[in-house]
Amino acid sequence: MPITQKAYKNIGFLTDPVARPIRILCEYEEPQARFIQQKVHDTIVVFGSARVRAPEDVALEVVEAEEAVAAATTELGREHAQRALAQARRAARIARYYGDTMEIARRLTEWSLARAAGKRRYLIASGGGPGIMHAANRGASLVPGGRSVGLGISLPFEEKVNEFVTPELAFEFHYFFMRKYWFAYLAKAMVVMPGGFGTLDELFEILTLRQTGKIKKRLPMVLFGTEYWDHVLNLDTMVEWGTINERDLLLVHRTDSVEDAVAYLVRELEVAEEDRR
Numbered sequence: 001m002p003i004t005q006k007a008y009k010n011i012g013f014l015t016d017p018v019a020r021p022i023r024i025l026c027e028y029e030e031p032q033a034r035f036i037q038q039k040v041h042d043t044i045v046v047f048g049s050a051r052v053r054a055p056e057d058v059a060l061e062v063v064e065a066e067e068a069v070a071a072a073t074t075e076l077g078r079e080h081a082q083r084a085l086a087q088a089r090r091a092a093r094i095a096r097y098y099g100d101t102m103e104i105a106r107r108l109t110e111w112s113l114a115r116a117a118g119k120r121r122y123l124i125a126s127g128g129g130p131g132i133m134h135a136a137n138r139g140a141s142l143v144p145g146g147r148s149v150g151l152g153i154s155l156p157f158e159e160k161v162n163e164f165v166t167p168e169l170a171f172e173f174h175y176f177f178m179r180k181y182w183f184a185y186l187a188k189a190m191v192v193m194p195g196g197f198g199t200l201d202e203l204f205e206i207l208t209l210r211q212t213g214k215i216k217k218r219l220p221m222v223l224f225g226t227e228y229w230d231h232v233l234n235l236d237t238m239v240e241w242g243t244i245n246e247r248d249l250l251l252v253h254r255t256d257s258v259e260d261a262v263a264y265l266v267r268e269l270e271v272a273e274e275d276r277r
Helices: 017-037 055-071 075-113 132-141 176-186 197-211 226-232 235-241 246-251 258-276
Strands: 043-047 123-126 148-153 170-173 187-192 221-224 253-255
Touching: 017 170, 017 176, 043 075, 043 132, 043 197, 055 075, 075 123, 075 132, 075 221, 075 258, 123 132, 132 148, 148 176, 170 176, 176 187, 176 197, 187 197, 187 258, 197 221, 197 246, 221 258, 226 253, 235 246, 253 258
Parallel strands: 043 123, 043 187, 123 148, 148 170, 187 221, 221 253
Antiparallel strands: none
């Protein structure tokens, strides 16, 4: 008798390059089914570096590195300790954004859950990993009943979805573009914290879609951390050279204040709800 196997149970076929369109479709349909089941329609997306750590974790490393420099007895040992101290101080410099992210996520989750019956509920959504993502999901979890989304991605050097993501809303994507689709599709607002190439990729993709009208919904975006972004992202120069219009600068709201970020997003989200009526 010939050995037969149903195609949808054939792992060899499903992982073969010829089945790539099927795998892509799975990363569309399975999240959609889960979002419908969990009644998730609106998110506030938080982007930022996976390398940012909690201030309390970094502070001890700075102290230990300073002690190591003082205790070094050889030139080589001193050089090694000084490099470690410089690295710890860099980590401490950016660590404040972990706490700011937690507080923004906590306040927005608290505001969302306190809204009157019939009002929209907004869930914090992150990339599900460490750093700023960890802080966003952690902040949402501090509110009783707070849920949050983690849109993880399979990477060889990154942890799995962090422990603060609501288990039913924890995802692991293979394709970056499908992950970014779900970031954009459900988002009603975004917070962009200091980050690296991945954060810039996500930021500029959304800015491009908004600038070109591919995203038509009102989508307020906070660019948080002026000291960082003023060095990394000089949009005024693009205006001066004519590569963007001056009105494009209004696509982001720059701030260093948790209070201002939350107030701006709440105001914009409430205006957007009125516009949709």
